[in-house]
Amino acid sequence: MLVIEDLQVELANKIILKHIDLEIKQGETHALFGPNGSGKTSLLMAIMGYPQYKVLSGKIMFKGEDITYMPINERAQLGIGMSYQRPPTINGLKTRQMIHLCGKGKVDEEKLAGRINFSNFLDRDINAGFSGGEIKRSELLQLMAQDPDLMLFDEPESGVDMENMALVGKTIAAMLQRNGFHEEGKSILQTKHERKKMGLIITHTGYIFDYVTADKGQVLFDGMLSSVENPREILRCIGQTGYEECVRCMTEND
Amino acid sequence: MYDRKRLKEKAEKAKDKHASIGPDIDLKEYTVAPVPHAYMADEDLCKMPETEQHLLNMTGIDVTKKDRGGTFFQKDTQVIHCHARQDGIEVIPMTQALEKYDWIEEYYWKLASVDSDKYTAAAELDLHDGYVVRALPGSKSVYPVQACLYLEKDGLQQNVHNIIIAEEGSELHMITGCASSPQMKTGLHVGVSEFFIKKNAKLSFTMIHNFGEEMVVRPRSVARVEEGGLFLNNYICMKPVKSLQTYPVTDLVGRDSVARFYSIIVGSPGSNYDIGGKIVLKESGSRAEIIARSISNGGNVINRGHLIGDAPDIKAHLECRGLLINGGTLDAIPQLTAHVEGVEMSHEAAVGKIAQDEIQYLMSRGLSRDEATSTIVRGFLSVDIPGLPPQLKAEIDRAIEESDKDVM
Ligand SMILES: Nc1ncnc2c1ncn2[C@@H]1O[C@H](COP(=O)(O)OP(=O)(O)OP(=O)(O)O)[C@@H](O)[C@H]1O
Ligand SMILES: [Mg+2]
Numbered sequence: 001m002l003v004i005e006d007l008q009v010e011l012a013n014k015i016i017l018k019h020i021d022l023e024i025k026q027g028e029t030h031a032l033f034g035p036n037g038s039g040k041t042s043l044l045m046a047i048m049g050y051p052q053y054k055v056l057s058g059k060i061m062f063k064g065e066d067i068t069y070m071p072i073n074e075r076a077q078l079g080i081g082m083s084y085q086r087p088p089t090i091n092g093l094k095t096r097q098m099i100h101l102c103g104k105g106k107v108d109e110e111k112l113a114g115r116i117n118f119s120n121f122l123d124r125d126i127n128a129g130f131s132g133g134e135i136k137r138s139e140l141l142q143l144m145a146q147d148p149d150l151m152l153f154d155e156p157e158s159g160v161d162m163e164n165m166a167l168v169g170k171t172i173a174a175m176l177q178r179n180g181f182h183e184e185g186k187s188i189l190q191t192k193h194e195r196k197k198m199g200l201i202i203t204h205t206g207y208i209f210d211y212v213t214a215d216k217g218q219v220l221f222d223g224m225l226s227s228v229e230n231p232r233e234i235l236r237c238i239g240q241t242g243y244e245e246c247v248r249c250m251t252e253n254d
Numbered sequence: 255m256y257d258r259k260r261l262k263e264k265a266e267k268a269k270d271k272h273a274s275i276g277p278d279i280d281l282k283e284y285t286v287a288p289v290p291h292a293y294m295a296d297e298d299l300c301k302m303p304e305t306e307q308h309l310l311n312m313t314g315i316d317v318t319k320k321d322r323g324g325t326f327f328q329k330d331t332q333v334i335h336c337h338a339r340q341d342g343i344e345v346i347p348m349t350q351a352l353e354k355y356d357w358i359e360e361y362y363w364k365l366a367s368v369d370s371d372k373y374t375a376a377a378e379l380d381l382h383d384g385y386v387v388r389a390l391p392g393s394k395s396v397y398p399v400q401a402c403l404y405l406e407k408d409g410l411q412q413n414v415h416n417i418i419i420a421e422e423g424s425e426l427h428m429i430t431g432c433a434s435s436p437q438m439k440t441g442l443h444v445g446v447s448e449f450f451i452k453k454n455a456k457l458s459f460t461m462i463h464n465f466g467e468e469m470v471v472r473p474r475s476v477a478r479v480e481e482g483g484l485f486l487n488n489y490i491c492m493k494p495v496k497s498l499q500t501y502p503v504t505d506l507v508g509r510d511s512v513a514r515f516y517s518i519i520v521g522s523p524g525s526n527y528d529i530g531g532k533i534v535l536k537e538s539g540s541r542a543e544i545i546a547r548s549i550s551n552g553g554n555v556i557n558r559g560h561l562i563g564d565a566p567d568i569k570a571h572l573e574c575r576g577l578l579i580n581g582g583t584l585d586a587i588p589q590l591t592a593h594v595e596g597v598e599m600s601h602e603a604a605v606g607k608i609a610q611d612e613i614q615y616l617m618s619r620g621l622s623r624d625e626a627t628s629t630i631v632r633g634f635l636s637v638d639i640p641g642l643p644p645q646l647k648a649e650i651d652r653a654i655e656e657s658d659k660d661v662m
Contacts, residue, residue, distance in 0.1 A: 049618075050614060071617070073622050073623070073626075076617065076618050076619060076620040077620055081618070082618055087615055090612050090615070090616075090630060090633050091633055091634060092632070092634055092637070093629060093632075098619075101616070101620075102619045104620070142619060146619060146620065
């Protein structure tokens with residue numbers, strides 16, 4: 001379980017997250033909305049533990065541990081992983097090696113890459129010259145190899161073509177143990193019941209909902225989160241009235 | 255027998271001449287008297303002490319000689335093993351070649367000048383040995399030929415002269431490992447190398463240095479590439495060395511000839527490297543590339559590179575990248591000269607430190623900071639070298655892998 005309490009985060013001497021409360025229970029997946037520049041990526045980076053995103057107050061708890069000041073790699077080892085919006089290129093590091101590192105040597109890189117239509121990229125330097133859609137698949141592949149318990153997806157569907165969209169969507173569903181995915185020898189219902197994986201997915205368009213249902217929707221606006229049960233509802237509301245109005249409406253209903 | 259009187263006279267006049275670059279070395283601090291060692295048969299090679307074998311291994315030398323087309327092994331001043339086991343390839347100790355073969359005159363000191371500096375002069379005046387490796391016309395080497403120059407006697411100045419000839423249409427791959435025994439404190443290695451790449455021949459030459467911290471190294475190399483020839487020259491030095499200065503020169507004298515230089519240097523604390531190279535493109539259609547990767551974790555590294563375009567329709571590129579990990583200095587000195595119109599020449603130099611966002615990216619995949627750093631360093635050092643046989647590629651990767659332990 002991830003619990004964030006009254007978190008305040010500063011980046012480059014500017015407070016970007018004012019007051020964040022968030023709880024993702026075991027097995028839950030939340031969708032995260034918000035206008036450009038509202039701080040969605042920043043929130044994910046703060047959860048992942050990037051020290052540039054300086055926590056001024058509040059705390060982050062994961063699996064019962066206070067991880068507010070824990071280094072990035074220790075959070076990764078505890079089971080947090082992220083699919084990035086703009087990952088850096090590492091020259092000379094082959095995608096194959098990267099997958100190997102993510103999977104701690106225990107995964108079959110070739111097989112995993114095949115699942116996401118990425119076999120032809122294994123011998124290229126990681127992220128070097130990857131197109132927008134290719135980056136998404138590369139990030140997904142790394143996360144698959146890593147297989148963390150809490151997965152942070154930063155706009156996993158943006159820039160992905162129609163053909164790959166279904167692939168990406170279904171893969172994410174499988175990673176999060178959702179939407180009809182079930183483990184061998186277990187029924188769908190049983191899988192759902194025993195589900196451990198947690199997800200937080202940033203999306204602007206909601207296309208991902210065609211493949212992955214989210215238990216809750218969160219809107220980040222003015223440094224704060226507002227949540228509702230049905231993420232599709234939020235999408236419609238934002239489309240009709242805009243973020244600000246939508247958030248006001250949500251808080252009034254609370 | 256080749257009468258070298260004239261050469262000796264010339265050398266005599268240059269025996270105190272300072273090199274044009276690099277700190278001057280007082281040769282009086284070293285001895286040149288021959289150090290006898292017994293010849294070693296194949297079995298003996300495999301019975302060498304574990305530590306020695308490991309050291310040789312690190313420079314790409316395989317004592318089992320498996321997957322090698324020939325082996326040359328010189329310890330101090332003495333050749334202790336010399337054997338070719340592939341048709342079309344000759345491996346001969348230099349002293350023997352000078353004694354027995356007239357044709358050596360056409361090559362010996364024909365590219366390098368004996369009076370360049372005190373080191374070339376010393377290599378003539380007190381020549382110990384070295385190797386002649388020749389690929390006969392049209393022959394294709396399946397396995398690389400390996401050569402090892404090993405130093406054991408403390409305080410020795412090892413003078414070596416090598417000649418590598420790739421005859422017309424031949425293909426030759428060589429790996430040379432230079433190493434010094436861990437017991438050895440001070441020493442000087444002087445190595446003259448002359449490379450002849452004839453028409454449509456291909457030579458890949460990979461040198462790995464693995465010397466001790468107090469060693470001084472002065473290689474002197476010159477190459478000539480004829481029409482349609484290819485010279486691939488790789489230099490790897492990841493171990494500390496007190497002072498190393500080298501400035502190999504390659505002349506592309508034939509149309510469509512190609513030279514590619516790759517160097518990988520790791521500058522440890524207390525080490526001083528001044529390395530570089532010059533490639534002169536004299537005929538149209540020729541191409542040259544110099545790619546250097548240097549890391550300093552406390553040492554001083556100077557990286558020179560000079561490309562000279564003397565003919566139209568040539569292409570040359572120089573790329574020099576440096577990474578500072580833990581103090582030290584990096585000096586990138588790229589230079590381009592064009593003497594005619596219609597040349598295409600470029601250079602790219604960058605010196606910096608490891609990017610934080612790359613480290614953090616890897617940490618978020620579960621790697622510790624140190625693991626992330628060494629992964630990035632390894633990536634930085636691993637350049638793709640086209641045309642290198644897989645065994646040699648594996649040797650380079652292994653050397654990089656091994657260097658990790660020293661860098662971190
Ligand atoms: N290094 C930086 N220095 C200063 N401001 C920054 C820096 N990095 C990000 N910001 C700012 O922080 C704010 C939040 O950025 P963030 O990337 O979290 O937004 P986002 O909600 O993910 O937006 P988008 O939907 O466009 O991806 C933005 O206004 C951004 O310009
Ligand atoms: Mg963003």
